[in-house]
Amino acid sequence: MYTFEGIDENFKFIVMDVDAQARTARAFIESPEAGLYRKIASRDDYIDNLKTIIENKCYARINGDKTLDPAQLNKIRAIQVICVNLERIADFLVNIVRQMGFMEDQAFIHRYLWRDSFDVIQESLGHILDGFRKENMSKALSICKAENVLDKLYKESFDRIMLELKSGQNIQDLVTTLFIFRYFERIGDSILNIGEAIIFAIIGERIKIEQFEALQRTLSKSGFSESVAEIDFKAIWGTRSGCRIGRVGRHDSEANPASDRQSSIYKEGSLEKIRQEKANIERWKSLFPGLVADVFGFHEDEEEGKGAMLVEFLQGCTLDEVVLTSEEEFMRNALFVLEQTVRHTWTATLRPGTFATGYMSQLRKRLDGVLRMHPEFWRLPQALGRAVVRSTEDLLAECEAVEQDIPAPFTVFVHGDFNINNIVYNHETQQVHYIDLYRSKDYDYLQDAATFLVSNFRMPIFEPALRGRINLSIAIFHDFVKSFAAERGDATYEARLALALSRAFYTSTRFELNHRFAKEMFHRSAYLMEKIVDHKDAGDWEAFRLPENILYL
Amino acid sequence: MADEKFIYDSLQDAESITQFIATLRDGFENGKISLLTNGEEIVLSPKGLLNFSVKAKRKRDGESKLSIKIAWKESRGGAVIPGTSPIRIES
Numbered sequence: 001m002y003t004f005e006g007i008d009e010n011f012k013f014i015v016m017d018v019d020a021q022a023r024t025a026r027a028f029i030e031s032p033e034a035g036l037y038r039k040i041a042s043r044d045d046y047i048d049n050l051k052t053i054i055e056n057k058c059y060a061r062i063n064g065d066k067t068l069d070p071a072q073l074n075k076i077r078a079i080q081v082i083c084v085n086l087e088r089i090a091d092f093l094v095n096i097v098r099q100m101g102f103m104e105d106q107a108f109i110h111r112y113l114w115r116d117s118f119d120v121i122q123e124s125l126g127h128i129l130d131g132f133r134k135e136n137m138s139k140a141l142s143i144c145k146a147e148n149v150l151d152k153l154y155k156e157s158f159d160r161i162m163l164e165l166k167s168g169q170n171i172q173d174l175v176t177t178l179f180i181f182r183y184f185e186r187i188g189d190s191i192l193n194i195g196e197a198i199i200f201a202i203i204g205e206r207i208k209i210e211q212f213e214a215l216q217r218t219l220s221k222s223g224f225s226e227s228v229a230e231i232d233f234k235a236i237w238g239t240r241s242g243c244r245i246g247r248v249g250r251h252d253s254e255a256n257p258a259s260d261r262q263s264s265i266y267k268e269g270s271l272e273k274i275r276q277e278k279a280n281i282e283r284w285k286s287l288f289p290g291l292v293a294d295v296f297g298f299h300e301d302e303e304e305g306k307g308a309m310l311v312e313f314l315q316g317c318t319l320d321e322v323v324l325t326s327e328e329e330f331m332r333n334a335l336f337v338l339e340q341t342v343r344h345t346w347t348a349t350l351r352p353g354t355f356a357t358g359y360m361s362q363l364r365k366r367l368d369g370v371l372r373m374h375p376e377f378w379r380l381p382q383a384l385g386r387a388v389v390r391s392t393e394d395l396l397a398e399c400e401a402v403e404q405d406i407p408a409p410f411t412v413f414v415h416g417d418f419n420i421n422n423i424v425y426n427h428e429t430q431q432v433h434y435i436d437l438y439r440s441k442d443y444d445y446l447q448d449a450a451t452f453l454v455s456n457f458r459m460p461i462f463e464p465a466l467r468g469r470i471n472l473s474i475a476i477f478h479d480f481v482k483s484f485a486a487e488r489g490d491a492t493y494e495a496r497l498a499l500a501l502s503r504a505f506y507t508s509t510r511f512e513l514n515h516r517f518a519k520e521m522f523h524r525s526a527y528l529m530e531k532i533v534d535h536k537d538a539g540d541w542e543a544f545r546l547p548e549n550i551l552y553l
Numbered sequence: 554m555a556d557e558k559f560i561y562d563s564l565q566d567a568e569s570i571t572q573f574i575a576t577l578r579d580g581f582e583n584g585k586i587s588l589l590t591n592g593e594e595i596v597l598s599p600k601g602l603l604n605f606s607v608k609a610k611r612k613r614d615g616e617s618k619l620s621i622k623i624a625w626k627e628s629r630g631g632a633v634i635p636g637t638s639p640i641r642i643e644s
Binding site for chain 1 (some may be wrong): 601602604607628
């Protein structure tokens, strides 16, 4: 636990004061007395002040202390969120007490389960300090769950009060009671915010409570652990594909590095996607056992349409890290291992027979995404004197027609999303591993080739030496693809690669906020399509030559 | 190396512009355009992929403008020199 001079102390007090406020409010409802009411009112002022003081200190610390590491920063942010919500809870408690003044019969409320609501609120308040200071995940989770319980209690009271209102009696007391339960429900919302803030302080990641519950189910099924509290949940990255990925390891793994081997990745996403990935992993596993991660646990939530999966965490670094940060020798070696692996998987899964590719239709599917980000990446027909500029629609339509004339001569089992950062390289074992496999299928090998090449290109790195490294990675892999095509007698590969690259350049722009760089990729995509269309009249696709400099920045 | 720059502002007519464009055209064909200011020469080598943009405007008051921009990176197009990567970053 990091300590922050002053803030810690104030934080402890505000938690304790709101807790005391809850106790006093409870006593007041049991038997309303003027003395208790005054106590509540003056403590509310004090809590308001304390909240302002803590907020000021948090902001001053965040802005003024440049030495804070991200974990400390997260903790201060969490304290601020918790205090704001505690103050809100204190206000709701005051409102509840005030509502008692509107009761015609102050004992009326005892007909309802108001004490149950207080039990839940007080229990949650009691977990805040321990949950936060000891980074106790199960306490944080139980705080979060309070909201659900308070919601249920509110719903039950609401339904009952609605029914009783129909009798036409005790209207004022019924409405007042309803207001009180409504405040309990709103206290629940604030409690959930507090629980989520504690989780954020522990794992440094915003995560919704349902995701944690899915995790817990997956973990207990996998026999990984009975309790989330024993697990060190580190979110390491969120992918763009809408999956949330985190790394899960046992708490003792730091003390015992060997147990790191048991680390795993937790993935959650749409049921369809997670199911597909699981099936693909199994197929990869049966073909090339060491290439992909093991699935430890799998959980389906049909109702929510969500799936969760726990897969082995593969040791090593992603290939983009290798290209950008390692010594050249190390990088060349990694690319050599990759080349061997790709050649092996392509050869072993090769099925002869022509196959119609869908590069242009893949591009069309991403049009919306691209145009949302860059509306101008849709050229309208233009003419410069005698020179006619083809519209994007024209280019797409013409290339679609060409694509039908040049089917792939065979298929292989492709990764399907062969980005450089979906490849993990382990230097010790001299192996590469594939991750993120939900798009794997039997397809043209140039799908993976083009995706890999453009995923290198699109790294937004322009420093000449580093760009040289990226260009080298591209050159090495492109040479390999060329030689594979030649060995297999794939005569139209250059034309198909042009189409596949055109797709990859175009669709990559949807992630690129740097407009100049995005435009560079859009232009390359259009240039390749123009070259294809220009060649169309000649008709001999074996003679088409890919302008290779399109691959390098 | 410091940036090299060539600036030329003038008044011409359609006939003299045609001559300039013809010179430029030869330059692009040969991959070499030479520009001279007071004895200092800049030699441009437009090869490979060239960014090309044309902007035209005609205002209501008759003021008209046509600008043509051609930009490229001369090291572009396989300027990979394997084995000579000067950087070394320890991970």
